[in-house]
Amino acid sequence: METIRIHALSRREFLQESALTASLLGLGWTATTAQGNPGKVEPLRIGAIGVGSQGQANLRTVLKVPGVTCVAVCDVFEPNLNAAKRIAQVPDDDAYTDYRKLLERKDIHAVIIATPLPLHAPMTIDALNAGKHVFCEKLMAYTIEDAKEMARTARRTGKVLQIGHSRRSSVSYNHAYELIHSKKVCGRITHIRAQWNRNASWRRTVPQGGRILAWQDYWKDPEHLVNWRLYKRTSQGLMAELGSHQTHVANWFLNEVPSAVCGxxxxxxxxxxxxxxxxxxxxxxxxxxxxxxYQSITSNQFDGCSEEFMGDRGTLITIAGDGAKEKGLLYQEPKAETLDWAQYTAKEKGANGKEGLVLNASATKKLTTGAKIGETTLTTSAEDKTSYDLEFHNWAASIREGKPVLCDAIEGLHATVPIIKANEAMARGTRVEIPRHLYEI
Ligand SMILES: NC(=O)c1ccc[n+]([C@@H]2O[C@H](COP(=O)([O-])OP(=O)(O)OC[C@H]3O[C@@H](n4cnc5c(N)ncnc54)[C@H](O)[C@@H]3O)[C@@H](O)[C@H]2O)c1
Incomplete structure (x- = not known):
């Protein structure tokens, strides 16, 4: 059966791109850090728009990339604007409440956007049209049409647009991708189970005395601004905020996109x-x-956050997390033959009590797949970087050196469509077909 191809690439082009991914993840990083002299890399001056929880985390991460400086920040909520000023060490004159003023600055090459979901599209489109490269947080957009318009604008302006599905830059996820594509580890994947379960309300405490400095017509009170995730006008809910990371991984690993959904x-x-x-x-x-x-619940955290790729020879489980917390586990099917590298791995018991092999660099790179991505990434200094470190490193490399964008606008669109349609299916209580044209711009 014909499958829809991610990036609209042929299989051969896709593998070539995977090899480039490897060099971005591994060799690119080594080359930059090995210089040990940030002064030698081209300066990259950025602005940060939307500097709440994730915006501040992004700022701290991107400032670790050699040669990157943040020269302006923008937010409408006073406590967050002040926090970002301190992180970026920018004076009052470089702190904005109107992002369009920040975009007017000719000295800014690129912006990071981490505002609530419906603002991703207008801000990204304005930024690209102003000649800036953009890193925009996931979910790419509140509507499919908005995501398409962002992708079209990126194509027309020729500027870099990267979407913040950070697993795309993760060493262990890239390695898992290779293992699955080797077919030796899991065989043929027939099913995926994924969940992001928490035992927490998602509600945030509104800081006392926190002032909204602008956009009061849009943000009527601090409750709606701080808890934007809980309201329909500003949120696509759990699927967008959590599930999109995992449907993105499934699309990427399967090299196709969903054609129907129910729930x-x-x-x-x-x-x-x-x-x-x-x-x-x-x-x-x-x-x-x-x-x-797929499941995401907020009243029980059993199994936490992971993706299980189930094949006729084994199950590979990917678990995201910062640095060492990120890992993969392999459970072989009884009928599968023992893998040649299995003796080198540690073993761990999963929640179901079954013993699994912990995937790690030294063991799994012994797999002779012919595909080099895992080997390349896992023998370089990228190994000890978080996926967040690597995604901003990759973003800077795309801007400076024209390297392929990891999680570009098309990949972001492909992750957005199933989320919007899943919400539609659950609202209507029926199976919803996802026509292919929704994935095309
Ligand atoms: N990639 C990841 O792992 C990850 C993790 C968490 C959040 N996110 C994404 O990051 C984005 C932000 O999430 P968050 O948790 O940081 O939310 P947040 O509410 O903490 O931060 C959003 C910020 O945007 C500001 N803002 C609102 N309107 C604005 C405007 N008109 N101009 C400038 N700033 C404005 C708010 O005041 C706030 O400071 C969301 O899209 C979310 O999905 C991504």
């Missing part, structure tokens, strides 16, 4: 005035026949 959801536990569901369950169907069962 159920509700506000059944946190009846606190929120408008978005506190639990979502859905099934995505891919053109190859693979089904992905």
């Amino acid at each position: 159920m959801a509700g506000i059944d536990y946190w009846k606190d005035g929120r408008e978005v569901w506190d639990n979502v369950q859905c099934i995505f169907e891919y053109p190859s026949g693979v089904k992905m069962i």
Whole structure:
């Protein structure tokens, strides 16, 4: 059965791009850090728009990339603007409440956007049109049409647009991708199970005395600004905020995008005035026949956050997290033959009590797949970097050296479409087909 190709690339081009991914993840980083002299790399002056929780984390991370300086910050909420001024060490004159003023600055090459979801599209489109390169947080956009317009603007302006699905830059996820594509480890993948379960409300405490400095017509009160995730006008809920990372990985690993989705959801536990569901369950169907069962709940954290790729020879589990917390586990099917590198791995018991092999560089690189991505990434200094470190390193390399953008606008669009359609399916309580044209710009 024909599958929809990510990036609209042929299989051969896709593998070439994977090799480039490896060099970005590994060799690029080594080359930059080995110089030990940030002065030698081209300066990259950035502005940060939306500097709340993730915006501040992004700022700290991007400032570790050699040659990057943040010369301006923008936010409408006083406590966050002040915090970002301190992180970036910018004076009052370089702190804005209107992002368009920041975009007017000719000395700024690129911007990082980490505002609430509906503002991603207008801000990204304005930034690209102003000649800036952009890193925009996930979910790419509130609507499919918005995401398409962002992608079209990136193509027309020729500027870099990277979307913040950070697993795309992760060493262990890239390695897992290679293992799955070797077919020796899991065989043929037929099903995926993924979940992001928490036992927490998602509600944030509104800082006392926190002032909204601008956009009062849009943000009517601090509650809506601080808890934007809980309200329909500003949020696509759990699927967008959590599930999109995992549908993105599934699309990437399968090299196809879902063609249908069904599901159920509700506000059944946190009846606190929120408008978005506190639990979502859905099934995505891919053109190859693979089904992905997805769950995100907020009243029980069992199994936390992971993705299970289930094949006829084994199950590979990917678990995201900062640095060492990020890992992969392999459970062989009884009928599968022992892998040649298995003797070198540590063993660990999963939540189900079954013993799995912990995937690690020295063991799994012994796999002779012919695909080099895992070997390359895992023998370089990229190994001890978080996926967040690497995604900003990759972003800078795309801007400076024209390296391929990891999680570009098309990949971001491909991750957005299934999320919007899953929400539609759960709202309507029916199976929803996802026509292919929704993935095309
Ligand atoms: N990649 C990841 O792992 C990851 C993790 C968390 C959040 N995110 C994404 O980051 C984005 C922000 O999430 P967050 O948790 O930081 O939210 P947040 O509420 O903490 O921060 C958003 C910030 O945007 C500001 N803002 C709102 N309107 C603005 C405007 N008109 N101009 C300038 N600033 C404005 C808010 O005042 C706030 O400071 C979301 O898209 C979210 O999905 C990504």
